[in-house]
Amino acid sequence: MANMISExxxxxxLILLLTAGMVVSTFGLQFAExxxxxxxxxxxxxxxxxxLALAALNMVMDMMTNPKSKTLRLAPTLLISLGFLxxxxxxxxxxxxxxxxxxxxxxxxxxGIRNPLVLVxxxxxxxxxxxxxxxxxxxxxxxxxxxxWWI
Numbered sequence: 001m002a003n004m005i006s007e008x009x010x011x012x013x014l015i016l017l018l019t020a021g022m023v024v025s026t027f028g029l030q031f032a033e034x035x036x037x038x039x040x041x042x043x044x045x046x047x048x049x050x051x052l053a054l055a056a057l058n059m060v061m062d063m064m065t066n067p068k069s070k071t072l073r074l075a076p077t078l079l080i081s082l083g084f085l086x087x088x089x090x091x092x093x094x095x096x097x098x099x100x101x102x103x104x105x106x107x108x109x110x111x112g113i114r115n116p117l118v119l120v121x122x123x124x125x126x127x128x129x130x131x132x133x134x135x136x137x138x139x140x141x142x143x144x145x146x147x148x149w150w151i
Contacts, residue, residue, distance in 0.1 A: 012062045016055040023048045043140070076110045083107065095145030100127035 104123030
């Protein structure tokens, strides 16, 4: 039983439980009846369901592998956590597109990605695709940039 418990498995379980709790908390909230896609919970609920699926997959993969003792890398975790806090503060003044590019760049760089093409193309492509999807296809505006009205 002791070899079943590892730091990685405990963290995976905590992420899974916290995400499940956040998903459950999005139900039962009362808002104006605008339809499912126009509810203020629509976008957060999508993100939480994706995170829940990834957390469950991570938990399954952790249970299938043998735990190995690794040194805890706290600096990247703290840097990415700080990046998320700054992202939340910048999303309204800078808009979704530019804030998301900065956050994605920080995450990639912190995780050791050094290919310049990946560091530039992935954040711009991902943020651009989400802006196109939500702002232009689904007509559900994300916070807009003060510099350009279309992003």
